[in-house]
Structures are given as C-alpha cells and as structure tokens.
Amino acid sequence: DIQxxxxxxxxxxxxxDRVSFTCRANQTIINxxxxxxxxxxxxxxxxxxxxxxxxxxxxxxxSGSGSGTDFTLTISDLQPDDxxxxxxxxxFSIPFTxxxxxxxxx
Amino acid sequence: xxxxxxxxxxxxxxxxxxxxxxxxxxxxxxSDWIGWVRQRPGKxxxxxxxxxxxxxKTRYNPSFQGQVTISADKSINTAFLQWxxxxxSDTAMYYCARRAASTGHYxxxxxxxxxxxxxxxxx
Numbered sequence: 001d002i003q004x005x006x007x008x009x010x011x012x013x014x015x016x017d018r019v020s021f022t023c024r025a026n027q028t029i030i031n032x033x034x035x036x037x038x039x040x041x042x043x044x045x046x047x048x049x050x051x052x053x054x055x056x057x058x059x060x061x062x063s064g065s066g067s068g069t070d071f072t073l074t075i076s077d078l079q080p081d082d083x084x085x086x087x088x089x090x091x092f093s094i095p096f097t098x099x100x101x102x103x104x105x106x
Numbered sequence: 107x108x109x110x111x112x113x114x115x116x117x118x119x120x121x122x123x124x125x126x127x128x129x130x131x132x133x134x135x136x137s138d139w140i141g142w143v144r145q146r147p148g149k150x151x152x153x154x155x156x157x158x159x160x161x162x163k164t165r166y167n168p169s170f171q172g173q174v175t176i177s178a179d180k181s182i183n184t185a186f187l188q189w190x191x192x193x194x195s196d197t198a199m200y201y202c203a204r205r206a207a208s209t210g211h212y213x214x215x216x217x218x219x220x221x222x223x224x225x226x227x228x229x
Contacts, residue, residue: 001168034215036151043201043219044143044151050213087151091214095167096141098151 002027002090004099012105013078020074021102023066023088031067032092038101039084047086048073075104108132110140110202112220118192118227125188126223128202135183136160139205141216142176142187146198156205157185192227199224 003026013019023033031051038044046055051071052064061076075082083106088099113127128140141156155166159178166176178185185202200223203216 032213036216038151043221044203044216045219046215046217049208049215053208053213055215055217085150089151089153089216094165095155095169096153097167098143098153101150 001095002029002093002097004088004090004097006086006088006099006102008102009100010103010105014106015078015080017078018074018076019078019104020072021086021104023071023073023099025069025071025090025092028068029090029092032090033064033066033071034089034091035062035064035073036087036089036098037082037084038087044087049091078104080106108204108218110204110218110220112200112202112223115224116226118225119229120192120194120227122192122227123188123190124192124225125186126200126225128185128187128220130183130185130204133204136180138207140178140185141203141205142174142185143201143203143216144170144198145201145222146195151201154187154200159183159185192225194227194229196225197227 033051035048036044048064085101085103087101111129139156142154144152154170157164157176159180175188202220204218206217
C-alpha cells in the first residue's frame with residue numbers, strides 16, 4: 001500500500017493569511033493526487049485533482065503543486081469558511097489511501 | 107442535481123449484522139464507481155473500497171477485506187455496505203462517494219459525497 005503523510009498536522013492562521021501544507025507519498029504517484037476539505041458534520045468536499053487542477057466551483061484562492069512524491073496545497077487570503085481539515089488522497093493504486101489530514105484553525 | 111442520499115443513523119450491539127445504503131440520483135448510476143470511506147471518532151478518512159455498479163465488481167482496501175461487504179443494485183441506483191458481525195471498533199461515520207473521471211478518463215476523484223451514516227456499536 002502507498003502510505004501518505006501530511007505536515008503539519010495542524011496549524012493556526014488568521015483571516016487573510018496565506019498558508020501552505022504538504023502531502024508526501026512513500027513512492028511515486030506521478031500526479032494522481034486529490035485534495036479534499038472536510039468540516040465537522042459535513043461531507044468532504046473535493047478541491048483539486050491531478051495535484052493542481054481546481055475542481056469546478058472551487059475558489060481560485062486554492063492552488064496545488066507537486067509531482068512524484070511531494071505535493072503542496074496553498075490557500076491564499078484565508079477566509080472564515082476555509083477553517084477545516086484538509087486531506088490528500090492518492091488515486092494511483094488501490095487502496096486509494098488518504099493522508100492523516102492537516103487541520104487549519106483560527 | 108447529482109446527489110447521494112445515505113440511510114439514517116444506526117445503533118447496534120456487537121455481533122449484530124447491518125446493511126447501510128447510498129442511493130444515487132441525477133446521473134447514470136452505472137457509469138461511475140461508488141466508494142466507501144470510514145471516519146472513526148476524532149480520526150481521519152480511511153478508504154474502504156469501491157464498486158462498479160455496472161457489474162458489481164468490487165475492489166477492497168486489504169484492511170477492510172473480509173470485514174465488510176460492498177454491493178450494489180443498479181435497478182434501484184443504490185450501493186450498500188454491510189457487516190455480518192459488528193464490533194465496537196466499527197463505530198464510525200461512513201461516507202459513500204462517487205468516483206468520477208476527468209475528461210479523457212485519466213484522472214479519478216470522489217466528487218460527490220453522501221452526508222454520511224453514523225454507526226454506533228455498543229453493548
């Protein structure tokens with residue numbers, strides 16, 4: 001199985017900040033990497049696929065980069081609605097494992 | 107609208123069986139795989155497995171193989187997740203999600219999610 005790690009596990013930020021966090025796979029996943037946003041009591045929401053392609057309707061304040069084993073999600077101009085947990089997921093080989101998540105707190 | 111509607115919360119005792127459902131609407135159910143994801147209390151998301159509703163072919167996370175059964179009935183646009191003998195460690199929120207493809211069917215992602223079914227297993 002491909003193991004996914006994310007860092008940091010949590011971070012504190014303020015409205016208007018630019019934040020970045022990383023996702024790492026223990027073997028190459030090329031760019032078969034998805035990012036999701038998850039808030040308590042709600043369904044996860046797809047933000048990005050193919051490491052850097054924004055899903056329809058997602059704010060352009062979100063951007064992704066990376067290939068191979070190392071990936072980054074950046075949120076610019078952090079908004080109150082962005083405080084959530086962010087998960088990466090590899091879609092390269094089954095099982096399509098998630099990372100442990102990065103929680104973004106106010 | 108494309109949506110997945112999951113069955114309601116369940117409270118069960120250890121050893122009991124359970125089958126939860128995920129009904130799709132707004133798209134051709136047979137055209138996209140459906141996946142199941144577990145979230146234990148206070149923990150992250152875990153990918154359990156997927157099913158192709160067109161032919162009920164399944165692929166499981168080895169961690170869940172033999173512990174759950176994923177099935178689908180395309181005549182009623184519904185996928186299922188079932189347990190034959192629940193354990194307290196099965197207490198979790200369970201999400202179903204559509205595994206859709208990008209243009210060209212090269213990249214895949216879970217783009218539509220159900221709201222989750224809470225399963226509580228307690229004596």
